Amino acid sequence: MKIAVVGLGYVGLPLAMALSQKFTVVGYDIDEQRVVELNEGLDSTNEFSSAEIKGAPISVITNDDxxxxxxxxxxxxxxxxxxxxxxxxxxxxxxxxxxxGKYLKREDLxxxxxxxxxxxxxxxxAPVLERVSGLQTDKDFYLGYSPERINPGDKSKPLVSIQKIIASKTSEGRALIKHVYESIITAGVYEAPSIKVAEAAKAVENAQRDINISFMNELALMFYKMNIDVHEVLKAAGTKWNFLPFKPGLVGGHCIGxxxxxxAWKAMQVGYIPKVILSGREVNEQMGIFLAEKMIAALAQKFGGEIKAKRVLILGFAFKPNCADTRNTKVIDVYHSLVKAGLLVDVYDPLVDAKKVSVEFGLQLTVQPLYPYDGIVLAVPHQIMLEAEDSAFASHELKISI
Ligand SMILES: NC(=O)c1ccc[n+]([C@@H]2O[C@H](COP(=O)([O-])OP(=O)(O)OC[C@H]3O[C@@H](n4cnc5c(N)ncnc54)[C@H](O)[C@@H]3O)[C@@H](O)[C@H]2O)c1
Structure with missing residues (x-):
């Protein structure tokens, strides 16, 4: 069975690598640079080493459709x-x-x-596949949906260890999709009764996380005003057996936010305004500015109100710890708010691609922190960054996080 994986990013690359252990795999991506890099064994997402990429028997990685x-x-x-x-x-x-659609044939999946x-x-x-191929869904070719649930940066849960939801309308489609995923997923597959259920299940997994974090963030906003440490509150509340261990934080990235x-968009299309989902989003969107305001207030207190030209270091620019992905990072909100307040701000993140950050955010990351700083914002504390930081960091008296 020759399988094409279309899109070789955070999701497609691990999938292509896993499938290549059992099938002939064509890895296809429109991004020429990504294709060149992968063929050289370089993964800009930092998920795989050169040896791992070169060792995966993907038959070809190409941008030639x-x-x-x-x-x-x-x-x-x-x-x-x-x-x-x-x-x-x-x-x-x-x-x-x-x-x-250009290459789709009868019996394909x-x-x-x-x-x-x-x-x-x-x-x-499906209508695009049908229009371009001239074939009909479920009659000429099989259509399926199988949401990805990986968590980039988390090496403890590789793709094959996460149960995979699969769905297809016809029994032939279901048998094919099951065969493909059961061949690689050691955790097994879960057959959803319809493609819509499988699509909804994935969206709901991430919406649930967003809402739970938004409640923690709301608590952080509230307790800050009451001068109560939200982390101490959560620690105390967490001693009850059914208290859920979510934490406040910046919610960026390509998924949860x-x-x-x-x-919500689909709900509104059918005439329902999902208030809980939307208000969760609204709360989470404020947190970058909140983190900056916390730093500004702490500096004002330390320096008696005069904070112009004070030097601040932001640690971490990726959207979450231990990950190189900067898509929709909320650290950019922290940065802009601090700069707007007249502070001199350095941003340090050894994991992310500094060139990409410069192009996409107009921000030059600092290559190495230049101590001393008047305050440090622990925006996205990557493990390697914290371990490598020197004592100037460890002993710093003004470290701010959400
Ligand atoms: N990143 C995650 O943690 C994660 C987890 C689960 C699900 N998802 C979902 O998986 C999907 C992919 O996310 P990702 O993080 O891998 O994205 P990504 O940006 O890392 O990778 C997508 C790749 O697709 C390529 N591409 C774009 N258009 C293409 C086309 N027409 N033909 C071929 N290649 C094309 C891009 O060049 C890129 O390399 C998204 O829907 C995302 O929500 C992501």
Whole structure:
């Protein structure tokens, strides 16, 4: 079975590598630089070492779509971002569907792994596959959905160890998709009764996390005003057996802060305004500014109100600890707020791609912290950064986190 993985990012690369142990795999990505780097054994997402990439028997990694032509299964792992007004941006999904449509044959299988709203696979993607290929879904080719649940940066839960939800409408489609994933997922598969259920389940997993963190963030905002340490409150409350151990923090990235909008958008399309989901999003969006305000207040207290030109170090720029991904990072809000207050701000993150940060955020990361600083913001405390930091950091008296 020759399988194409379409989109070789955080989700597609590990999948292509795992599948290549059992199938012939074509890794396809439109990003030429990513393709060149992967062929050289370089993974800019920092998920795999050069030896791991070179050791995976992926038959070809390419940006030439012609190499998709004799594949019999296509798995789509392209981005699903939102636009500025929080509307789902399906452009990558639809473009990938059009590419696959060119090579789709009878009896082939197309599986979407990208996170979407319920209905997207059948109502938005399948029509593109049908239009371009001239074939009919569930009659000529099989359509499936299997959400990805990996957690980049967390080496303790590799792809194969996470149970995989799968769904397809026809029994032939279900048998095929089951065969593909059961071959690689040691944790097994869960057959959802429909593609819509599988799509909704994934969106809900991330929306639940977003809402739970938003409650913690609301507590952080409230208790800060009451001059009570929220972490001490959570520690005390956590001694009850059924108190959920969520923590306040910055919610950025491509998933937790984005997927709830997919669900909310779909809900609003059918006439329901999801108040809990949307208010959770609203709270989480404020936290970068809150963190900056906390630092500004602490500096004002330390220096008697005069904080202009004080030097502040922000530790971490990625959207979460131990990860190189900077998409939708909320640290940029912390940075802008501190600069706006007249502070001199250095941002240090040894994990992320400094060139990319410069292009995408107009921000030059500092190569090495230049102590002394008047205050340190622990924005995204990567493990390696904390371990490598010198005593100037460890003994610093003004370290601020949410
Ligand atoms: N990153 C995560 O933690 C994670 C976890 C679970 C699910 N997801 C979901 O998986 C999907 C992919 O996310 P990601 O983090 O891997 O994104 P990513 O940006 O890391 O990778 C996507 C890749 O797709 C490529 N691409 C874009 N359009 C393409 C096209 N038309 N044809 C071929 N390649 C194309 C891009 O160049 C990129 O390399 C999203 O829907 C996301 O929500 C992500």
């Amino acid at each position: 012609k190499l998709l032509q004799d594949c019999v299964a296509f798995i789509v792992t392209v981005p699903t971002p939102i636009t500025k007004d929080n509307t789902p941006d399906l452009s990558y999904l639809l473009a990938a569907s059009a590419t696959i 197309v599986v979407y792994e990208s996170t979407v709203y319920p209905g997207c696979t059948e109502e938005d993607c 984005v997927d709830p909008h997919y669900l």
